[in-house]
Amino acid sequence: MKNLEGNNQSVNKFYEFMDKLKRQDKSADKRGEDNPNEDIYKEIQSINRDISELQKEKRAILEHKTMSGKTKTEEIKRIDRQITELAKGGNRLK
Numbered sequence: 001m002k003n004l005e006g007n008n009q010s011v012n013k014f015y016e017f018m019d020k021l022k023r024q025d026k027s028a029d030k031r032g033e034d035n036p037n038e039d040i041y042k043e044i045q046s047i048n049r050d051i052s053e054l055q056k057e058k059r060a061i062l063e064h065k066t067m068s069g070k071t072k073t074e075e076i077k078r079i080d081r082q083i084t085e086l087a088k089g090g091n092r093l094k
Contacts, residue, residue: 008080014051014087017094018044040093047090054079054086 021041028035035041058079061072 008084008087010084010091011051011087014044014047014090017091018048043093044090047086051083051086054083 021037021044024037025035025041058076061067061075061079064072067075
């Protein structure tokens with residue numbers, strides 16, 4: 001996964017955690033076993049969908065033709081804070 005929030009340690013850790021859980025899930029599936037972290041993985045996937053929606057909003061702001069630079073900056077900062085908080089919540093599931 002790509003971190004669109006730049007150098008954000010919480011978001012980077014979230015994506016690393018999600019990748020680890022994804023590998024565990026695929027490995028368990030190949031072995032025909034239950035994933036012991038399946039509930040956490042599902043919660044992380046849900047958080048990831050929320051982050052993706054916020055990233056979509058962020059891209060729309062960046063592409064907006066008439067919004068002022070100041071407003072864009074404020075809105076992007078607001079969205080980045082939301083993304084960071086979601087990532088921190090996911091990281092607490094470790």
